[in-house]
Amino acid sequence: MPPSGRVRALVAGLGECGTGQDVDVLLPFLEHPSPRVRAEAVRAVRRLDGSITQLAGMLADPAPVVVRAVKQALRHETYAVPAARL
Incomplete structure (x- = not known):
């Protein structure tokens, strides 16, 4: 397994x-070089009820896998992203 997989x-x-x-331990992984690690960090932060507003800023991530994870995390949190930004 490659290091990013671990x-x-x-x-x-x-x-x-x-x-x-444990959310604070996960936050640095939102900026990891691997898109798959960033996407997993988004899912983990959401599962642990971390800050939704911090995840909303990741809608502009260049990796589609990360954007999909953020959209899934924000699906029921309509207040987290201003409509003008969408």
Whole structure:
């Protein structure tokens, strides 16, 4: 497994088993060089009830996999993204 694959697995595991206190550990992974790690970090932050407004800024990420993860995370949070930005 490549190093980014291991990092992605660790982020996913923390997202599944962690608590709200672990969100701060996940935040640096939102800027990871690997798009798949960033997307997994988005899912993990959402699972742990992290800041939705911070995720909304990632709608402009150049990687489609990240944008899809953010859209999924924001699906029911209509207040998180101003309509003008969409």
